[in-house]
Amino acid sequence: MALLATGLGVIPVAALGPTMGGLPRPDMEPVYPPEDAGYHSYEEMVAEIRQVASDHPDIVRLSSIGETYKGRTIHLLRISDEPDRDEGEPEVLFDALHHAREHLTPEMALSIIHLLTDGYGTDPRITAIVDSRVIWVVPMLNPDGLAYDLRGDPYRGWRKNRQPNAAGESIGTDLNRNYGYRWGGTGASADPASQVYRGAAPWSAPETRAMRDFILSRRIDGRQRIRTLITFHTAGELILYPYGYTYADRPSDMTALDERTLRTLAETMAASNGYVAQQSSDLYLTSGGKLDWTYGRERILGFTFELYPSGGSGIDRFYPPDELIVQETQRNHEAVLYLLEQSDCPYRVIGKEAGYCGPFFDDLEVGRGWLVDADGTDTATGGTWQRGVPEATNLSGPKQIGAAVSGRAAMATGRKTLGCASCNDVDGGVTTVRSPSIDLPASQPTWLRLRYTLAHTDSATPEDGFRVVIVSEGTRTVVFQDLATAVDRDGKWQRLKLDLAPWDGRRVQVQLEAFDMGAPSLVEAAVDDVRVTLP
8 A cells, every 4th residue: 555654644645535745646636737836726725734734733623524526525624722622712714615716715715724823822913813713714615616627728717516417417506506595596597507506406515515514513502603704705805794685784684783793894804905895785696695594594794705806807807826826815814813803792893792792692583592391391382482583463452573672583472373363372371491501700790681572461360471580500590570460461572681690600591481370361472682791
């Protein structure tokens, strides 16, 4: 068996892929022509990140998120001061080469890798970032497409992956039209021959499935650890933020808080690299894109960087000369470092850190690990807690409010009407829903803040109502309750602030309870914007 000595030890050559260290193989990966030798082919990229992992074993781990259609490994680097231990630190994701012809994007990913690893221990700013973050980098999502593009004369202008379509006549899916949020809309084609072919179904491409599964794996205890991301594309010198599927600046699936934060982050980064910041749809409408899915489903504050150049037309604009690689990648270093620094508390950039960057914040727009009937002791026969968009009901006035405090979703009792105001309210007992665990600091006072509504008809009794319970170390403590009276009460959002001082330094969960324990009555409750805040 042929062996090759590397920084990782003596490894069988066959284990390294088609080629390594210049050793020829019949199935050798294509390389760039001599005039563009500064760019990295797939094999050269693999060799480089392996060397980085070997040179920096204290902060780098190399793994993968899966394989491409043709079986190439989709590599993943983790950069952190504790690369083998989960410390609960904010996480940031960078990825490149969704589109095969966008050759500058893997160079941007490699530049970030070297920036963080070579600067660690010598540059105080970079050291502080690596010590307090987990940074993930996927340098090439679409190496199959890159290999095909490099077999042109000199390039093919190829965009998609290399997965045959069902009919077998056309090849490839546009990976950035294959994500499962608003898939199949404007800006994506159903024609397999199109450069923006969306695929036969959401997630039909193995590369997008691999990216999806990795991102979902970063949900720990129901909460997404990846706070921010940049996906690199070319060209245009733009910084894009969600959404791509709509021209609306703030559609119903985006909160005002997030819209301001995304826009401010993008504008600040653009001020550092000379790019233009804009909503993704201002470039053109798209659907099934990564940026929309990661925000719409996971609430990750993400950005697309359209790299150099800003002008030009035709296929040549995707192929800048290799002499510009260093200039055009280093141009983005300040923006990358800025986003990394803000990722622990993105709302800081709009002055909202006190209210939204404490130990816990959930506006309930996406699922984040709340459990209905966590103890298995609920008795309600109807109207159990559900997260989602509540439907309005009216019985002598509004009972279930059909609008959330922010965005469009809330936690509501029987949020669907099922055809009448009293068809899906709380009935026959108690329904509970419990938050994920929250670690409270020992040195600072904290408050639980939320918005709630309770509504009922005049047949209600004090045995009906809504309460908040703190669960900690096996004990349950009622910290608030709103009991019904025999009057007709319409739904109205109310503010609630509760002191959590008795639990300083402890791990707690917030449990919401709605109950209809007395004579039959219509009882509705809802909660939104649950926060644990610091001074």
